[in-house]
Amino acid sequence: MKRTISTDDAPAAVGAYSQATTNGSLLFTAGQLPLTTDGELLDDESVATQTEQSLDNVMAILAEEGADASDLLKVTIFLDDIEDFDEMNETYGTYFDAEPPARSAVEVGSVPKGAALEIEAIADVE
Numbered sequence: 001m002k003r004t005i006s007t008d009d010a011p012a013a014v015g016a017y018s019q020a021t022t023n024g025s026l027l028f029t030a031g032q033l034p035l036t037t038d039g040e041l042l043d044d045e046s047v048a049t050q051t052e053q054s055l056d057n058v059m060a061i062l063a064e065e066g067a068d069a070s071d072l073l074k075v076t077i078f079l080d081d082i083e084d085f086d087e088m089n090e091t092y093g094t095y096f097d098a099e100p101p102a103r104s105a106v107e108v109g110s111v112p113k114g115a116a117l118e119i120e121a122i123a124d125v126e
């Protein structure tokens with residue numbers, strides 16, 4: 001049965017969506033913008049900082065279900081500009097040791113609220 005996940009440790013949704021949903025062992029996060037828990041968008045910060053904030057939001061949602069980075073199955077990164085790939089990739093790599101999740105990283109033209117990127121993930125939380 002579907003359940004929605006909600007935590008104060010990740011930013012509130014900026015639209016009609018849940019921070020995450022789960023059904024059995026699979027958890028699906030919404031795309032995480034580089035928003036702080038106070039709702040501040042870090043769009044003027046570096047791509048590295050925006051990557052950290054979006055990933056920290058993903059991790060906070062996982063933590064709500066007692067999960068962590070090792071439980072991630074797939075991550076999708078939507079970039080405003082593919083030229084930001086290397087900077088994002090370097091920061092992203094610091095979050096994972098061995099056996100990182102599958103990942104796709106694509107340029108999408110633009111990301112909501114003028115952010116440099118948005119990150120969504122699927123995890124096994126059983």
Ligand SMILES: C=C(N)C(=O)O
Binds near residue numbers: 015
């Ligand atoms: C930011 C989003 N995840 C959205 O608008 O769907």
